[in-house]
Amino acid sequence: MTGINDRNTAIVDTETAAAATAAGNAMHELLRELLPLPRSITGDGVRQTLAALHMRLPLTTSEIPSGTAVFDWTVPDEWHIEDAYIADMSGRRLVDFHASALHVVGYSTPVDATYSRDELEPHLHSLPDQPDLIPYRTAYYAPSWGFCLSHRVRESLGTGPFRVVIRSRLAPGHLTLAEAVIPGATDDEVLLFAHDCHPALANDNLSGVLVATWVGQHLRTRRTRYTYRIVFAPATIGSITWLAHRRDVLPRIRHGLVLSLLGGPGRFHYKLTREGTRPIDRAAWHVVHATDAAATRLPFSPWGYDERQFGSPGIDLPMGRLTRTPNGAFPEYHTSADDATLVTAAQLGESWLTVLRILDVLERDATYVNLAPYGEPQLGRRGLYRTTGGHQHIPERQLALLWMLNQSDGRESVLGIAERAELPFAVLADAATDLEAVGLLRRQTDRAERVVSLSAPAPL
Ligand code: ZN
Numbered sequence: 514m515t516g517i518n519d520r521n522t523a524i525v526d527t528e529t530a531a532a533a534t535a536a537g538n539a540m541h542e543l544l545r546e547l548l549p550l551p552r553s554i555t556g557d558g559v560r561q562t563l564a565a566l567h568m569r570l571p572l573t574t575s576e577i578p579s580g581t582a583v584f585d586w587t588v589p590d591e592w593h594i595e596d597a598y599i600a601d602m603s604g605r606r607l608v609d610f611h612a613s614a615l616h617v618v619g620y621s622t623p624v625d626a627t628y629s630r631d632e633l634e635p636h637l638h639s640l641p642d643q644p645d646l647i648p649y650r651t652a653y654y655a656p657s658w659g660f661c662l663s664h665r666v667r668e669s670l671g672t673g674p675f676r677v678v679i680r681s682r683l684a685p686g687h688l689t690l691a692e693a694v695i696p697g698a699t700d701d702e703v704l705l706f707a708h709d710c711h712p713a714l715a716n717d718n719l720s721g722v723l724v725a726t727w728v729g730q731h732l733r734t735r736r737t738r739y740t741y742r743i744v745f746a747p748a749t750i751g752s753i754t755w756l757a758h759r760r761d762v763l764p765r766i767r768h769g770l771v772l773s774l775l776g777g778p779g780r781f782h783y784k785l786t787r788e789g790t791r792p793i794d795r796a797a798w799h800v801v802h803a804t805d806a807a808a809t810r811l812p813f814s815p816w817g818y819d820e821r822q823f824g825s826p827g828i829d830l831p832m833g834r835l836t837r838t839p840n841g842a843f844p845e846y847h848t849s850a851d852d853a854t855l856v857t858a859a860q861l862g863e864s865w866l867t868v869l870r871i872l873d874v875l876e877r878d879a880t881y882v883n884l885a886p887y888g889e890p891q892l893g894r895r896g897l898y899r900t901t902g903g904h905q906h907i908p909e910r911q912l913a914l915l916w917m918l919n920q921s922d923g924r925e926s927v928l929g930i931a932e933r934a935e936l937p938f939a940v941l942a943d944a945a946t947d948l949e950a951v952g953l954l955r956r957q958t959d960r961a962e963r964v965v966s967l968s969a970p971a972p973l
Contacts, residue, residue, distance in 0.1 A: 537862025554747035576687035591686025618659035619651030704769035710747035720776030775864035776856030779838025787824035791831035
């Protein structure tokens, strides 16, 4: 079993707090840089975003031509936006795309005309209940145009007339997909997916894009059992296009996560796979719940993000979803208040670390056999009862040694023992490594998916 993470190497460092702080700060710096770009489901805003990510994590991009049939959908025309504004007749801009990419409805068709207030009104979108915020709206599949503005600005517009200009272009082009592949010891893959199509919104979903990028960056420095595939694509049409084009890799995907809304202040929410009993469901929930007892486990539903596509019946990949507060459940959702103050470096860093801890479970879960099962072996003689030294969790660690010895009858995996002992997986996995080193345990399997599926599913 050489080559398959045979040293049971953790992919999360010991100095986790410092690493999470550093990663969070770096992610937030890039977030502020990328935030204003006019991303959409196609176009140069996405390409510029991917170019910036490529500096941190080498990406391969694919350009899929407009008109390409992808399952039941068709890749749309490419949208370019240069400028958009509503001005008074003196030329003073009252609503200006250059102040926020949210001001123009995504996929707006070109306009250059003078309108009365009454004529303009059906093309305006605002939030009377949140009068200072600009909403986010798109019109991908029905040609139209519009502006989003705060309700206060809308109320102050006056009667007009207004000069209304949208310098956009909607023409055959391409939809851009990007992915990074980080090779592991086996061809078995873990898929991480983040949508990249929202303009000027921080939590939805630059946060997911950045966390995925930094996770990839970290994994490149580790020796892993799995091969990791990190995919960035627009929501819905992008994941459908990727699935249609990469059917060759789908049979190798053993586990996956959709990453979204990972920078806001809320608690973690893990959404189960379509089946609800996949190894990723147990691994993710164990880690999320250990991090935060108030975390929420959501049932699968065919609504939300791209887990809908990955969990469609013909695809049925084991893809869970990790978010903090989910879509639609926080007041800043799809508004200009989803900005670089809602998303903090600390929250991004914590999310990054949580994803790595989930992957660490997938990497290191295994079953062991106790080689000295008659009574409790004398740990002090083997130097395993330490009162000083490099271990962070002394009481937990001693408990973990006892739990590993007691439960290692070759049937229960480290994850199952962690669930029963209510101890963090990593503490038990480290204990197993040390017990193996002194000849008290023998590692029996090294396939997380086999181990976990042989164990009883956790009660939901
Ligand atoms: Zn969204």
